[in-house]
Amino acid sequence: MGRVSRAQAQENRQRVVATASRMFREKGTAVSVADLMKAAGLTHGGFYKQFASKEDLVEEAIAQAFAEQAAHSAMAFGEHPGEHEAARRTLIEDYLSLWHRDHPAEGCPVSGFAADLGREPEQAARAQHVYVNGVRNRAARLATGDDDGMAQLCTMVGALVLARATRGNPISEELLQAARTALAEDTRPEPQRHTD
Template sequence: MGRVSQAQAQENRRRVVATASRMFREKGTTVSVADLMKAAGLTHGGFYKQFDSKEDLVDEAITHAFDEPGAHSPVRRPVPPTEPEATRQTLIDDYLSVWHRDHAGEGCPVSGFAADLGREPDQATRAHQVYANGVRNLAAQLATADDDGMAQFCTMVGALTLARATRGNPLSEELLQAARTALTQNSTAQPEPQQHTD
């Protein structure tokens, strides 16, 4: 009986962390414990049997989001790893899609947690390194021979954030398209410096 109880407790904790990861990305870490537990289908009092504080849950939720398979690719379309430019283009298209704009809770944790970590730099101290690694990993997926991908990634996150803030206005889609166009043109322009000969 004790094993079943322990297994259930572990499952409840997993469910709370997964729910928090989604809700925090969608609504911010200001989501109340009561609302979070209700969404997870558990009682408010059960939270304190599982976590020392909400800050601990924020850390776990951020770490969970980055550990999810495909955390950096919201639509998760399969692309052969032997085709780096196709992989890069798919990432850009998926990241700057209307679907990703409208599904923050299921989307990239970099854009999903940026505002909260920026406002409360000490709130989720253990997660900061996880977050920084996530930023670097996604930027690396955009890298080309002469570009580390960081500026491209900044363009993507900025465009997505602005598109979410203007959702419902035609400007929202314009922002997504402008970023896709800029990144695609940037890609086609990048090989040019390598064509110079000595």
């Protein structure tokens, strides 16, 4: 088989990163390189031509996942231009939906990577900058008035993780609904600006 062109090599690399981003969110970062490459439709040996280590790939996969989510959030806010509260409500409803619960591969990287990064301190240290920025950006989308959105994000992520862990039991949907209700009740109006 001949050598792969630079363009094809770059395309292969992007395919591996995209596949890893989805698989790691769904199954965790313990997914083997062999399984990952098979899912990407490439050979196991090709991995080391593209990446120095699996840890490097994990970091890129996290960045890819946050980039996807940022684009999705931007669409939600684009649907409600100038209406932050309507966009925020849409974001909460989407996040705490049955679809999001049942599709972790396409889901939020905050919840998708939290457990693995918590268990793997070395990987967490490598990816911390990307992950922390993603968490802050996600919270900022939820911010209202003097609320920075962090508590809202914690409520959403916690509810989603618990709902996924209890899928198949009625409590799973109860958890999502409880979080939606709590966040709807927690709506704070934008502060009024006074001019003197």
